[in-house]
Amino acid sequence: MHSDMIGKIEKARRYAMEPERFRFDALRVTVRGNNGGDHEVVLDGDRWQCTCEFFAGHGACAHTIALELVLEGMLPAGVTPVAPVAPVTAVAS
Ligand SMILES: [Zn+2]
Numbered sequence: 001m002h003s004d005m006i007g008k009i010e011k012a013r014r015y016a017m018e019p020e021r022f023r024f025d026a027l028r029v030t031v032r033g034n035n036g037g038d039h040e041v042v043l044d045g046d047r048w049q050c051t052c053e054f055f056a057g058h059g060a061c062a063h064t065i066a067l068e069l070v071l072e073g074m075l076p077a078g079v080t081p082v083a084p085v086a087p088v089t090a091v092a093s
Pocket of ligand 1: 039050051052053054055060061062063064
């Protein structure tokens with residue numbers, strides 16, 4: 001292999017270990033759901049879309065949140081952060 005390319009591969013390995021170098025501005029991913037159905041998730045700028053029914057009603061779903069977790073630190077600043085877990089409320093006795 002050409003020595004120039006060896007140097008590029010070594011550099012690429014270092015880059016690959018530094019996720020802060022990457023910003024996903026757009027992507028299209030097929031996510032396999034638990035019930036065997038595929039869901040198409042799209043990120044366009046700072047907006048998610050998913051073809052599942054839950055997303056249509058809530059604007060977020062397990063598929064988009066999973067991708068936020070996978071791509072943590074590599075999404076544009078405006079992308080909706082992972083939905084906070086609802087606080088546990090004490091049941092009045
Ligand atoms: Zn979904």
